[in-house]
Amino acid sequence: MLSYQHGYHAGNFADVHKHVVLTLILAYLRRKPGPLSVLDFYAGRGRYDLHSAQAAKTGEAATGIMRVLDQPWPALLDDYRDALMSVNKGVAKGTLARYPGSPLIARHAGGDEVRLTCCELHPMEFSVLAELFRPITSKPRPRVQLHRRDAFDAMIAMLPPTPRRGLAILDPSYELRDDYSAMAKALTQALKRWSTGVYLLWYPLLPDARHERMLRSIRAVAPGDTLQSELVVRKSGAGMHGSGLLVINPPYVLAEQLASLESWFATLSDLPTGQGAAGGLFAR
Numbered sequence: 691m692l693s694y695q696h697g698y699h700a701g702n703f704a705d706v707h708k709h710v711v712l713t714l715i716l717a718y719l720r721r722k723p724g725p726l727s728v729l730d731f732y733a734g735r736g737r738y739d740l741h742s743a744q745a746a747k748t749g750e751a752a753t754g755i756m757r758v759l760d761q762p763w764p765a766l767l768d769d770y771r772d773a774l775m776s777v778n779k780g781v782a783k784g785t786l787a788r789y790p791g792s793p794l795i796a797r798h799a800g801g802d803e804v805r806l807t808c809c810e811l812h813p814m815e816f817s818v819l820a821e822l823f824r825p826i827t828s829k830p831r832p833r834v835q836l837h838r839r840d841a842f843d844a845m846i847a848m849l850p851p852t853p854r855r856g857l858a859i860l861d862p863s864y865e866l867r868d869d870y871s872a873m874a875k876a877l878t879q880a881l882k883r884w885s886t887g888v889y890l891l892w893y894p895l896l897p898d899a900r901h902e903r904m905l906r907s908i909r910a911v912a913p914g915d916t917l918q919s920e921l922v923v924r925k926s927g928a929g930m931h932g933s934g935l936l937v938i939n940p941p942y943v944l945a946e947q948l949a950s951l952e953s954w955f956a957t958l959s960d961l962p963t964g965q966g967a968a969g970g971l972f973a974r
């Protein structure tokens with residue numbers, strides 16, 4: 691059963707949080723020359739139309755990416771802004787027509803050395819992704835591979851990657867309650883195969899905090915450091931009140947970088963600032 695479609699949510703506060711961190715991790719990995727593997731296990735369609743019926747129905751981009759558009763953007767966000775602008779060429783200043791998904795952002799921020807592998811199970815999402823990347827995948831020896839396959843299987847079958855240096859992006863839609871325990875199980879296996887990789891796992895903050903047990907299990911098997919970053923945008927009530935990220939083997943600069951972006955992220959929160967963890971972003 692796959693009913694989730696990211697088009698309803700593209701460019702929301704969670705996308706901004708996740709994609710900024712994605713670009714920061716890639717910028718760090720790029721500091722060392724040489725090829726990099728990026729495995730995007732829940733790739734989505736790659737690019738989203740912000741004027742689509744889906745986007746209009748929820749209006750989530752309006753309280754996400756559109757809110758920060760007029761803010762001053764620190765230089766740390768250059769890669770994220772460039773990826774955003776790359777899909778909005780010719781669009782009037784101060785507005786956006788499209789939002790880039792994680793595969794495009796990874797290609798953009800990872801540079802020429804990235805070997806990108808994407809998995810996506812939804813037939814329609816996969817076919818749009820395949821069409822988007824056709825100019826690259828139709829070339830001989832492309833540096834992008836697309837697979838219409840299950841991420842949980844792929845996390846076992848495709849790890850460790852070649853080259854071994856790189857990042858796995860885990861951005862499930864958590865449609866089933868079991869997805870949390872399935873993710874903890876799959877990550878446990880993945881870490882046995884590829885303990886040195888950087889892993890970026892997204893989770894929603896929901897009233898029943900169902901992510902906590904998953905994170906406890908993952909931390910218990912993580913080979914080294916982990917960094918947790920949460921962006922809380924409203925009081926806990928009905929639905930998702932924030933976005934969470936767990937980074938396994940994080941770049942040592944990431945916590946400090948996120949601390950320096952706190953006031954920029956606070957623009958995405960409806961809570962008053964100055965409430966510590968409640969009013970915006972925190973990392974630990």
Ligand SMILES: C[S@@+](CC[C@H](N)C(=O)[O-])C[C@H]1O[C@@H](n2cnc3c(N)ncnc32)[C@H](O)[C@@H]1O
Nearest residue numbers: 696732733734791792810811812840841861863
């Ligand atoms: C949150 S969206 C991904 C958004 C994308 N990572 C981005 O940031 O642009 C989750 C995607 O995972 C896909 N998906 C759900 N379960 C999956 C599975 N078991 N294997 C592969 N893809 C799956 C959904 O169809 C959906 O497109």
